[in-house]
Each structure stands twice: as C-alpha cells, then as structure tokens.
Amino acid sequence: MPLSEPQREVIASNKRFRVLITGRRFGKTHLCMMELLRKGRDNPNGKIFYVSPTYRMSKEIMWKNLKKVVKQLRWHKYINETELTVVLKNNCQISLKGADKSADNLRGVGLNFLVIDEFSDVPEEAWSEVLRPTISDKHANGSVLFVGTPKGVGNWSYEMYQKGKSDDPEWQSWKYTTVEGGQVEPHEIEQAKKDLDERSLSKNT
Numbered sequence: 001m002p003l004s005e006p007q008r009e010v011i012a013s014n015k016r017f018r019v020l021i022t023g024r025r026f027g028k029t030h031l032c033m034m035e036l037l038r039k040g041r042d043n044p045n046g047k048i049f050y051v052s053p054t055y056r057m058s059k060e061i062m063w064k065n066l067k068k069v070v071k072q073l074r075w076h077k078y079i080n081e082t083e084l085t086v087v088l089k090n091n092c093q094i095s096l097k098g099a100d101k102s103a104d105n106l107r108g109v110g111l112n113f114l115v116i117d118e119f120s121d122v123p124e125e126a127w128s129e130v131l132r133p134t135i136s137d138k139h140a141n142g143s144v145l146f147v148g149t150p151k152g153v154g155n156w157s158y159e160m161y162q163k164g165k166s167d168d169p170e171w172q173s174w175k176y177t178t179v180e181g182g183q184v185e186p187h188e189i190e191q192a193k194k195d196l197d198e199r200s201l202s203k204n205t
C-alpha cells in the first residue's frame with residue numbers, strides 16, 4: 001500500500017519525538033509498521049518496541065502484517081511467536097508489547113525506537129516511569145512515535161500533542177482527519193454521518 005502525503009510528511013520528519021493524532025481509517029497501522037521496519041533496517045543490533053494499551057491489541061493490530069511483510073522482504077533472521085518478536089538479519093529486534101501487563105514487561109535497555117499506538121489509552125506512568133528512561137539510554141539516538149485518535153484536552157495525550165506545537169526543537173505534532181488520510185473517500189464519510197443521524201433519530205422517536 002503506497003503512503004499518502006500526510007503519512008510521508010510524518011515519516012520525513014527528523015524530530016526525536018513525533019505525535020500523530022488522526023481520525024479513524026487514516027492508515028496509522030500501516031504507517032507504524034513502515035516506521036518499525038525503516039528504523040529496524042537503519043539500526044543494526046538495535047532494539048525496538050511497539051506498545052499499545054494491551055498485549056492482545058498489539059498482537060491483533062500488528063503481528064500478522066508485520067510477519068507477512070518481513071517474510072516478503074526476506075529481512076527476517078527468525079520469528080518468535082511466543083514473545084511476538086521479529087529479529088531481522090541485521091540483528092535488530094522488533095518486539096510487540098502491551099501496557100496492560102506488569103511494568104517490567106515494558107522495560108528495555110537502550111531502545112532505539114518506540115511506537116506507542118493509541119497512546120491516550122496507555123497509562124501516563126507507563127511512559128514517564130518506564131518507557132521514557134529506555135529512550136534516554138540511547139540519548140539523541142532513541143526516538144518515539146506517538147499515535148492516537150482524538151481524546152479531548154483532559155488526557156495526557158493532549159499535553160504530548162501540545163509539545164509538538166511548541167518551539168521545542170525535539171518535538172513535532174500533526175493532526176489529520178480521516179478524509180485527509182486519503183484512505184476513505186469523502187462521500188463515504190458523509191454517508192456514514194447520514195446513517196448515524198438516521199439511527200439516532202429512530203432511537204429518539
């Protein structure tokens with residue numbers, strides 16, 4: 001699947017901390033996988049985590065497609081089904097994790113790259129107390145991609161998004177609608193809105 005212009009803009013950024021807020025069906029899973037593979041290719045002997053709110057979610061969202069692509073590319077050295085880990089031929093290790101397990105499950109030594117998917121549903125302490133230190137081990141070589149859907153201003157994800165809109169040179173943020181993602185035609189969005197309005201009206205009459 002080719003990348004859309006908004007997806008390419010996120011990938012092209014060299015900021016250490018990138019925050020992406022999108023509507024549904026933007027194609028964020030595809031973007032995350034491309035970044036996992038790109039960073040894996042560029043970090044021989046490195047270590048990469050993909051973290052979502054639950055271990056099961058990480059497996060359902062990413063595992064099947066990640067395995068499929070690395071096999072197609074013939075990049076894999078071996079695949080550990082039990083630990084949801086792919087080791088590439090350059091010995092970079094890509095592991096899928098969940099924030100619902102013990103914090104020890106998220107601890108790593110010197111992560112080169114970290115994706116936190118649906119990060120507004122990940123406990124803030126999982127980032128600040130556990131994952132942030134693993135990025136610090138690599139100093140400027142450790143980077144993070146936060147990805148999620150809008151949750152309002154009362155969530156820690158909003159604070160992360162605002163950092164990327166500040167003058168901090170290490171942060172950058174983007175916000176895109178479903179239509180801007182280019183994966184869903186505008187008329188489909190309008191039809192969905194009409195269907196929802198009709199359903200709501202029928203419930204209230």
